[in-house]
Structures are given as structure tokens and as C-alpha cells.
Amino acid sequence: MSDQLSKVFAALADPTRRDIVARLSAGDATVNAIAAPYDVSLQAVSKHLKVLEDAGLVSRSREAQRRPVHLEAEVFDLMTKWIERYQGRAEERFARLDAVLAGLDEHGDPLARHDQQHQHDQHADDDEDRHDPHPEGQAS
Amino acid sequence: MTTTRTQARIEADEKVPMIHIYRDFAATPAQLFRAHTDPELFARWVGPTDIGADIDYWDARDGGSWRYTASRDGDLVAGFRGCFHTVSPERIVQTFTWEGMPEGVALETLTFEDLGDGRTRLHATSLCDSFEARDQWLASGMETGVDEGYGALDRLLEAGEL
Numbered sequence: 604m605s606d607q608l609s610k611v612f613a614a615l616a617d618p619t620r621r622d623i624v625a626r627l628s629a630g631d632a633t634v635n636a637i638a639a640p641y642d643v644s645l646q647a648v649s650k651h652l653k654v655l656e657d658a659g660l661v662s663r664s665r666e667a668q669r670r671p672v673h674l675e676a677e678v679f680d681l682m683t684k685w686i687e688r689y690q691g692r693a694e695e696r697f698a699r700l701d702a703v704l705a706g707l708d709e710h711g712d713p714l715a716r717h718d719q720q721h722q723h724d725q726h727a728d729d730d731e732d733r734h735d736p737h738p739e740g741q742a743s
Numbered sequence: 744m745t746t747t748r749t750q751a752r753i754e755a756d757e758k759v760p761m762i763h764i765y766r767d768f769a770a771t772p773a774q775l776f777r778a779h780t781d782p783e784l785f786a787r788w789v790g791p792t793d794i795g796a797d798i799d800y801w802d803a804r805d806g807g808s809w810r811y812t813a814s815r816d817g818d819l820v821a822g823f824r825g826c827f828h829t830v831s832p833e834r835i836v837q838t839f840t841w842e843g844m845p846e847g848v849a850l851e852t853l854t855f856e857d858l859g860d861g862r863t864r865l866h867a868t869s870l871c872d873s874f875e876a877r878d879q880w881l882a883s884g885m886e887t888g889v890d891e892g893y894g895a896l897d898r899l900l901e902a903g904e905l
Contacts, residue, residue, distance in 0.1 A: 609874040612881070616757035686753055689881050693751040697766050697865075699788035703778050704770040709861070711777030713784075 610658035611678060619643075620651050624660060627674035637672060753881075760877035764867040772855035772863045776832050779853060786811065794820065803830050809837070825851075839869070847872055849880075 615621055623637055638648040652672060655661045659678045663670045708714055754763040768775060778784045782801035790796030790813050799810040799822075810824035822842035829836040835853040849869045856864040871877035 609878050612755035612878060613757045613874075616755055686755075686881065690751055690753045693753060693764055693766075696788060697751055697768075700778055701768065701770075703784050703788045704768055704774045707770070707774045707777055707784075709771045709773065711771070711773035711775075 614654050614658035620655055631671040631673045633669050633671050760871045760874045762869045766865045768863050770863055772857050775855045775863050803827055805830055847876055
């Protein structure tokens with residue numbers, strides 16, 4: 604499975620192939636129909652389709668004359684699920700990073716360090732110093 | 744601050760066993776650099792929400808090394824370690840090993856691209872040992888059994904922190 608997964612990821616790393624997959628999700632299409640919107644040769648599109656086929660993402664019926672290309676949604680869903688889960692975890696981490704960054708000034712120094720508490724008292728009228736010195740508390 | 748929801752973009756490289764992550768932040772490159780090099784700040788965001796991360800050692804300079812762990816109820820859940828190769832304001836290069844697979848090592852590069860207007864694009868790459876290792880990483884991830892999905896993000900959005 605992991606070998607197939609490699610092929611799936613590699614196949615979808617190309618923007619043209621991602622586009623082809625997106626269009627096939629609307630329904631089966633012939634190679635000519637798939638190639639129509641692209642400014643590349645039919646041969647180049649066939650090559651993209653071969654990569655997608657090797658990865659198990661699309662299939663072509665052997666007998667039919669027109670040989671429409673069919674999206675194997677099952678493989679695609681599995682792959683999407685993995686990427687989405689990975690992205691979900693990354694995004695969760697980055698959301699926490701957003702919160703940490705909000706507590707830093709433009710130079711990267713913490714906005715509310717303990718050694719600035721004295722300044723906090725002295726400049727109580729400044730808008731900037733009215734911020735809660737403990738960013739963790741903002742979520743409540 | 745814009746209410747547009749930023750999203751990490753994940754790409755699996757076709758030619759080399761590499762993962763690309765892109766994410767824009769409402770922050771300066773200096774802020775991002777600080778959040779990646781200051782151990783206290785780093786520990787606040789890198790770990791899963793419920794258990795966080797404990798920094799074991801952390802020497803953010805060229806040739807320095809780092810290690811952090813995640814524990815739940817006193818039990819070690821995961822450990823990560825590596826070396827800082829390059830630590831500069833626009834670029835950090837480091838190795839990364841998940842101790843659950845101690846023979847494996849990835850080469851990570853973090854680039855902070857200034858977009859102006861107080862926005863910065865993070866481009867993180869992870870070059871793994873093999874395509875198989877890369878895809879396992881993508882498929883199962885290194886996280887510690889905690890899969891809270893978008894929960895933490897939603898909470899931050901609701902709290903107006905994004």
C-alpha cells in the first residue's frame with residue numbers, strides 16, 4: 604500500500620494532473636475531451652493519464668472504442684483523507700503558533716514580559732499597556 | 744486583522760521524498776524566528792494541545808542540538824531530537840528524528856518570507872530518508888495519538904485570536 608501511496612502522492616504533485624482529476628470527478632471523459640482545455644499535445648496529456656493510471660487513480664475500459672477515463676474515487680478519497688488529516692494536525696499546530704505570535708512585538712520580543720511589569724505600572728494610561736499580560740487568559 | 748481563515752498547504756514532492764508546508768502568518772519574520780528558536784515559546788505551540796511539550800535541551804545556534812518530549816500522566820508519549828545546522832533570521836536548517844523510529848532522520852528547512860504589511864510566509868520542507876518513510880509520515884503522522892482535528896483552530900477562531 605505504501606508503494607501505491609507513493610505513486611498517488613507523486614501523481615498528484617503535478618498541477619495539470621490535479622486539474623485532470625478535479626475535472627474527472629464530474630464524470631468520465633475521453634482523452635480528447637480531457638485534453639481540449641490544455642495548451643499541450645494529446646501525447647502529453649496521455650502521459651499524464653498514464654501516471655494517474657499507474658497510481659490507480661484513474662482507469663480506462665479496455666474494450667470500449669472511446670475508452671473513457673474513469674476516476675477511481677476510492678483511492679482518491681483515501682489519499683485525500685490522509686493529506687487532510689496531516690493538514691489538520693499541521694493547521695492545529697499553526698493555530699497555536701498564531702496565538703504565540705500575537706504575544707510578540709514586531710521584533711519578536713514578548714509583549715508582556717515580567718521585567719516590563721514596572722513599565723506597566725508607570726504607563727497605565729497607555730493603550731498598549733492595558734493588554735492582559737497573560738495571553739493564555741484571553742481564551743476564556 | 745483579516746478574518747480570512749489561513750490554511751496550511753501541504754504538498755508531497757514528486758521528485759524527492761519531501762513534504763512541503765506553506766502557511767502565511769500575521770506576523771513579521773522576526774516574530775516567527777523567535778517563536779521557532781525560543782524554547783519556552785516553541786513549547787507553547789508545537790505539542791498537542793492537551794499535553795504540550797517539555798524541552799529537554801535546546802541550543803538554537805549553528806551546530807547546537809535540541810530535544811523535546813511529550814508526556815501524558817507521567818508516561819512518555821513521544822520524544823524528538825535533532826541538531827540545528829543553520830540558525831539565521833530568514834532560514835533555519837535542522838535535522839529531525841522521532842525517537843520511535845530512531846534510525847530515521849529528516850532534514851528540515853524553514854524559510855520565513857517577508858510578504859510586507861506585517862505578514863510572513865512560512866515554507867517548511869522535510870526531506871525524508873525514502874519515499875516510503877515520507878509517505879508513512881504523511882499517512883500516520885508523528886503525533887501522539889491525539890487527533891483533535893480542527894478543534895483547537897475552531898476554538899481560537901471563536902476566541903477571536905485569528
